[in-house]
Amino acid sequence: MQIFKSQDRLAEVIEINPKLLPVINRFNISLGIGNQTIADICKQKEIDKEFFLAIINTYHNPEFFQELDPKKFSPLELVRYLHKTHEYYLNYTIPKLDELLDNLIESCEGSCGNIQMIKTFYNKYKNELKVHIDDEEKRVFPYIETLVGRKEKPVEFSIHKFEEEHTNVEEKINDLKNLIIRHIEPTYKNNTANEFLFELYRFEKDIRDHARIEDNLLVPLVENIEKQIKRT
Ligand SMILES: [Fe+2]
Ligand SMILES: [Fe+2]
Structure with a gap:
């Protein structure tokens, strides 16, 4: 390695x-x-x-x-980094995927039912991703900022709750990729479909690593602070 x-x-x-x-x-x-x-x-x-x-x-x-030892890192720095990654997904990756999928739909000739089905699946996924990010931005990150800033634990939430509820948004990208690879009808331009698929692969890798950082670095880091606060 x-x-x-x-x-x-x-x-x-x-x-x-x-x-x-x-x-x-x-x-x-x-x-x-x-x-x-x-x-x-x-x-x-x-x-x-x-x-x-x-x-x-x-x-x-x-x-x-x-x-890695999660105690070595500043939780606020990590939250800032995760927030920047969310911005990248919302302001770059999603608009880019929208554009590539529109190109794919435009390139379709004849029966395009399957591509419409892919669009419906993609739109559903996109909404779930936005809800996921919104929850982290509006509930999880402010909780961490309060925890670090005030040195007291807000009672209504804990990082364990986040850990339990944290869904795997990356798995649905795999379903979407499979839908395209296995079930798309050949009524579109190859290169246009490939471009959409390549961007999905890139996004899948990025968001998988992002989720790993949230689960394996953010959670233990915040748990550690919660424990310290309980002790004082
Ligand atoms: Fe996130
Ligand atoms: Fe997440």
Whole structure:
């Protein structure tokens, strides 16, 4: 398993895994980074180097979490990062998928019933995703901010409740992909369908890693604070 370190040059990290680019952008880092190391850039941008490495390594290696100590990270920094990821899904990924699906529907000739069925499934999924994100933004993140800021536990909610209710939004993307791969009628343009499917694969990977960060890093981190508050 390859683990990126602070002395690695960020340009080389991108060369190894270009899919990390949107993740890196969420830290306000854009292209044109020269030969700077991760340590240099984090210092310049006032980013917690350990947190940055934890996030990029998590996206790069699915098993990386086992090596992390959640007590080392600021929950507010993590919430800020998760919020940026939500913004990316709502403001970039969803409009992009909308556009690619519209292109696919437009490219269809003859009987297009199956593509309409895919659109219905996609719209349903999109609404569920928005509800999921909205709940985290309006209920979970404010709870964490209150917990950290006031050093007291709001009674009506706990991170355990979030853990129990946290649904797997990524699984439905897999259903959508399967619907397209197995059941779409060949009445559309191949390249247009492929573009939509590729974007779904990219999104699925991103949101799976996002959910892993919420379950495996955010939950233990907040549980730890809840325990400390109970003790005082
Ligand atoms: Fe989320
Ligand atoms: Fe989530």
